[in-house]
Amino acid sequence: MRCPFCAHDDSQVKDSRPSEDNTSIRRRRQCESCGARFTTFERVQLREITVVKKDEKRESFDRSKIEASVAIACRKRGIAQERLDQLVSGIQRQVETMGEPEVPAQAIGEMVMEGLRQLDSVAYIRFASVYRDFTEARDFEEFASSVRDVGVS
Template identity: 45%
Template structure:
């Protein structure tokens, strides 16, 4: 660690403590050259993978963009903010735990669809209709029929 005062390369750690939140370490240091003291903080830094788009371009993962996409699909749906946050956390966790440095955007879309399917069927269909770029009504009907199943067909026949 370089000294912020004289730029000397060698410093000595005098004291180490965990932060109150437990997510960082505070170190009190002394420069072996100029004898001045300073504090450093160490935090865990997890790097999200780079997103590779359909056209081959690469972009940094954007958690705000992911949240906005989910919120758009969930607009006016009875899903709590807590449930949304949990879904976002699960998606990010899967991306981090993959260990990949780059992930195809389609994989992120599939993760979003999986979470929306758990949260709200209507939001899932909204997102899927845009994400899968339905060409005609038949594709949309097939998606709806996935949720209808035999029970819904019986209701319609009564």
């Protein structure tokens, strides 16, 4: 594993343990060149998934993009990181178990929407505002009223 500090190619694993949600392995490493310590995570990848964007472009599935989107939607909402990790892991599992080598980005977006809807209504609305491309205040009002109608807390 390349050191993020000095870019040396070799590091030594000092400690290895399962993550809190048991979906990855957390490894503490030390660079053999500069001695810096850093953490890596190892996750199971069932198969290579290609995401098909709206404009028909294709790219490899990237869990970190979902993590970043969920983190932005949930910023300052007081939601435990463990719950966010569980949400992202659940979405990743759904995508990988669909059995398809190509998954539309829209399907992943809908999975995120559903997960956030169950987790936190404000995060759900925040994500929806970007995902559904709200352009004016009326869009927020209409969507928020539909969330209230459904009874999401």
